[in-house]
Amino acid sequence: MPQKTARPTQPTEIGALYFQLFNEIGIIAQLSGNRFQRVLPQGLTVAQFGLLNHCVRLGDGWTPARLAAAFQVTKGTMTNTLQKLEAKGFIRVDPDPDDARSKRVFLTPAGKQAREASLKALMPELAQLPAGFPPDLAAEILPSLERLRIWLDTNR
Amino acid sequence: MPQKTARPTQPTEIGALYFQLFNEIGIIAQLSGNRFQRVLPQGLTVAQFGLLNHCVRLGDGWTPARLAAAFQVTKGTMTNTLQKLEAKGFIRVDPDPDDARSKRVFLTPAGKQAREASLKALMPELAQLPAGFPPDLAAEILPSLERLRIWLDTNR
DNA sequence: TGACGAAAGTTTGATGTCAAACTAAAAGGT
DNA sequence: ACCTTTTAGTTTGACATCAAACTTTCGTCA
Numbered sequence: 001m002p003q004k005t006a007r008p009t010q011p012t013e014i015g016a017l018y019f020q021l022f023n024e025i026g027i028i029a030q031l032s033g034n035r036f037q038r039v040l041p042q043g044l045t046v047a048q049f050g051l052l053n054h055c056v057r058l059g060d061g062w063t064p065a066r067l068a069a070a071f072q073v074t075k076g077t078m079t080n081t082l083q084k085l086e087a088k089g090f091i092r093v094d095p096d097p098d099d100a101r102s103k104r105v106f107l108t109p110a111g112k113q114a115r116e117a118s119l120k121a122l123m124p125e126l127a128q129l130p131a132g133f134p135p136d137l138a139a140e141i142l143p144s145l146e147r148l149r150i151w152l153d154t155n156r
Numbered sequence: 157m158p159q160k161t162a163r164p165t166q167p168t169e170i171g172a173l174y175f176q177l178f179n180e181i182g183i184i185a186q187l188s189g190n191r192f193q194r195v196l197p198q199g200l201t202v203a204q205f206g207l208l209n210h211c212v213r214l215g216d217g218w219t220p221a222r223l224a225a226a227f228q229v230t231k232g233t234m235t236n237t238l239q240k241l242e243a244k245g246f247i248r249v250d251p252d253p254d255d256a257r258s259k260r261v262f263l264t265p266a267g268k269q270a271r272e273a274s275l276k277a278l279m280p281e282l283a284q285l286p287a288g289f290p291p292d293l294a295a296e297i298l299p300s301l302e303r304l305r306i307w308l309d310t311n312r
Numbered sequence: 313t314g315a316c317g318a319a320a321g322t323t324t325g326a327t328g329t330c331a332a333a334c335t336a337a338a339a340g341g342t
Numbered sequence: 343a344c345c346t347t348t349t350a351g352t353t354t355g356a357c358a359t360c361a362a363a364c365t366t367t368c369g370t371c372a
Binding site for chain 2: 006014015017018019020021022023024025026027028029030031032033035036046050071073119122123125126127128129132133135137138139140141142144145146147148149151152153155
Binding site: 256 | 350353370
């Protein structure tokens with residue numbers, strides 16, 4: 001195994017490749033997050049909007065633990081997010097009738113409305129994107145990103 | 157041109173596509189950041205290591221303003237990062253002889269050493285990555301990500 | 313049925329980041 | 343030369359997040 005005269009890719013080069021990848025991803029996350037944050041109404045954060053959106057698209061009644069897993073944040077973070085949303089009146093958190101440890105998260109009408117308003121506010125932001133970054137490219141790299149995300153998620 | 161009876165992609169679908177893209181990117185950034193953070197030595201944060209790494213690869217003597225632009229963070233954030241690194245003895249911040257407003261950031265020997273140690277600590281983390289996410293894929297999507305990052309950067 | 317490990321949520325303390333207001337210095341225009 | 347605008351850096355207050363410790367409840371197994 002130490003016999004490796006013709007290595008196709010040096011470990012340090014591969015490291016640099018992945019490093020660059022995560023660097024770009026980190027900066028994109030930061031820039032897009034800031035951008036969305038700025039246009040979101042009602043003082044909603046990106047995380048809060050994400051949760052409202054999630055509940056609209058996939059249905060509500062989720063437990064905080066499952067939401068935390070879905071968004072890849074700690075349970076403590078989810079507790080915080082839910083408390084903020086409940087304070088704004090956008091969700092309702094009921095005790096789980098079957099499990100006294102657990103809770104269930106439901107959207108309120110105001111929450112659905114806030115999600116609609118957020119989408120409307122986000123649209124102009126997204127609309128100017130295709131000019132610089134065509135949807136084809138987005139669709140092309142999306143499966144790879146999913147794969148990477150899933151791997152990072154399962155192997156930690 | 158307005159004749160477009162068979163629209164290939166509805167605006168709302170395109171929105172969903174970009175939305176999913178940023179969502180995946182956000183989660184990957186979070187997961188990889190946490191992962192790196194955990195193995196970094198000396199209480200270094202990802203941002204702090206990034207700065208050390210930057211100075212090694214591209215040379216030091218940068219001003220804080222240029223560093224803030226390079227990392228896409230606010231000047232206040234960069235002030236904070238630099239103060240932490242200076243407190244650890246990893247960088248030296250000198251006044252700019254030509255511009256009394258400005259400063260210059262230099263690596264100390266301890267800083268170079270910390271960067272080396274960080275790379276060593278990061279390697280095992282990166283080494284297990286190719287199994288789930290081959291380098292070819294990384295190399296394939298990297299140009300697109302760069303393009304997206306650059307667009308987000310210039311158009312804000 | 314009783315005990316112990318696992319799971320759900322919360323709390324605590326620390327940290328990194330942002331936006332915005334502020335000071336100081338340079339640049340530019342008239 | 344003076345006044346205005348821009349630029350560099352810091353500070354402040356707020357916030358999202360994390361890790362870790364803690365409480366309560368469930369589930370399992372002996």
